Amino acid sequence: MPRQTFEEVVLPHLDAAFNYARWLTRSDADAEDVVQDAYVRALRFFPSLRSDDARPWLFTIVRNTWYGRFPHAMGANQPTVYDDMKHDRPDDSLDPEALVMQQQAVEKVQRAVRELPTDFREVTILRELEGLSYKEIAAVVGIPIGTVMSRLARARERLQAILGPSATPMGEPS
Amino acid sequence: MICFEAGRLLDAFVDHELGPAESADLQAHLVSCTSCSQLLADRESLGRLVRQLPYYPAPDQLRAKISRMSTRPRFNPSLIAWAAVLALAVSLGGSVEVVRFARARQVVETTASVAAEVVGDHVRALRDAHLFDVRSSDQHTVKPWFLGKLDFSPPVEDLSSIGFPLVGGRLDRVAGQPVAALVYQRRLHPINLFIWPAADRTAASDTRSIRGFQVRHWIRSGMSFWAVSDLNDAELGEFVRALQR
Numbered sequence: 001m002p003r004q005t006f007e008e009v010v011l012p013h014l015d016a017a018f019n020y021a022r023w024l025t026r027s028d029a030d031a032e033d034v035v036q037d038a039y040v041r042a043l044r045f046f047p048s049l050r051s052d053d054a055r056p057w058l059f060t061i062v063r064n065t066w067y068g069r070f071p072h073a074m075g076a077n078q079p080t081v082y083d084d085m086k087h088d089r090p091d092d093s094l095d096p097e098a099l100v101m102q103q104q105a106v107e108k109v110q111r112a113v114r115e116l117p118t119d120f121r122e123v124t125i126l127r128e129l130e131g132l133s134y135k136e137i138a139a140v141v142g143i144p145i146g147t148v149m150s151r152l153a154r155a156r157e158r159l160q161a162i163l164g165p166s167a168t169p170m171g172e173p174s
Numbered sequence: 175m176i177c178f179e180a181g182r183l184l185d186a187f188v189d190h191e192l193g194p195a196e197s198a199d200l201q202a203h204l205v206s207c208t209s210c211s212q213l214l215a216d217r218e219s220l221g222r223l224v225r226q227l228p229y230y231p232a233p234d235q236l237r238a239k240i241s242r243m244s245t246r247p248r249f250n251p252s253l254i255a256w257a258a259v260l261a262l263a264v265s266l267g268g269s270v271e272v273v274r275f276a277r278a279r280q281v282v283e284t285t286a287s288v289a290a291e292v293v294g295d296h297v298r299a300l301r302d303a304h305l306f307d308v309r310s311s312d313q314h315t316v317k318p319w320f321l322g323k324l325d326f327s328p329p330v331e332d333l334s335s336i337g338f339p340l341v342g343g344r345l346d347r348v349a350g351q352p353v354a355a356l357v358y359q360r361r362l363h364p365i366n367l368f369i370w371p372a373a374d375r376t377a378a379s380d381t382r383s384i385r386g387f388q389v390r391h392w393i394r395s396g397m398s399f400w401a402v403s404d405l406n407d408a409e410l411g412e413f414v415r416a417l418q419r
Contacts, residue, residue: 007241011240011241014232014236014237014240015229015231015232017232018230018231018232018233018236019229019230019231022230023230028230028233031230032233032236035232035236035240036236036239036240039240039243040243041287041349042350043243044280044283044284044287045284045287045349045350045351047373047375048349048351048370048373049350049351050325050351050371050373051351057350057351058350060347060350061349061350064291064294064347064350067294068290068294102226105223106223106226106227109220109223109224109226109227110227110228113224113227124224125227127189128221128224128225128227129224129225129227129229133191134186134189134191139347139352142298142304142346142347143304144307149185149186149191152185152189153182153184153185156185156217156220159220159224160216160220163220163223
């Protein structure tokens, strides 16, 4: 079978790469720079790609590029100003009142995720938005699978603590 | 099952990452424990909220830039570098030379990128105190540990007789690929030895110093080796020669 090209294998994951970078950097401009640099590196490293699935591989490169550009950013947790809500996707099957409540809950969770420490934020995004398995997250972040599990658990506990019982309607403080 | 254990497994259960036996145990516990099933319900409703977070698609101008980049030849030279290549090509007279110099330039760039990556990995492993996934001075423990974790088998040598004891190994990533990282030690200086199949287009050998770290690279028996340490160049050279013997 002829080897697939960069355009076929890596280009289709551009949205995923940008989404991940956008959540890491919390800025459109920085995310664009990081993704562009990451693609330059991905193109260079493409001949040595041995895996079938380029997506975790690309995430690793995005992460390293970001870490290389903003070495102080990792582990740091400066809360940033909360800006736009333009990307929200409300569920239009709900009635107007429920819609408003849901909108508020999503806004609140968005703010909470943005302000999570980087370690927690990135595993949350890779798991919940990108749908990576624990094994894939472990490879991207460079941590053991057990650490992926405990990091996700701690991130979720933190989110639940911030959001309180009102955002998770069934929840009661335990 | 006790609640403590159930709490530990809850996230893996929500994420469908639990094995069938553990899942069954946990489900049996949930039936009889209201506080743990409440925790599960909380996790599930949090998950539904988080999955509605905005997904940021790549902006059009970025997509255009990257499409242009990937359909062009794969170097991205500065004007000065191209001028130099052209001047050389003209002086040597021949299009063969142009191709050869363009390739050479790409090899130089790739070698520099990989060198920067392995130094980054070395620094990160030390900073995160995550030098080992397997801690052993026995090559017959370290080598089989990589089985099933990599699609190649890295050579693992014991160099304790010449003062470089093996201390362990771990999986790491270079250029987005899983690689073997062996850790040797001289006095208090750790040496990271990265190994992977030599498919990338780096130079056949390289010696450089990056931010105070010594880097040595060579290719042997189809494997690419990169040694990184804060050790002085002479002693790292001794280490490398021992491996090349």
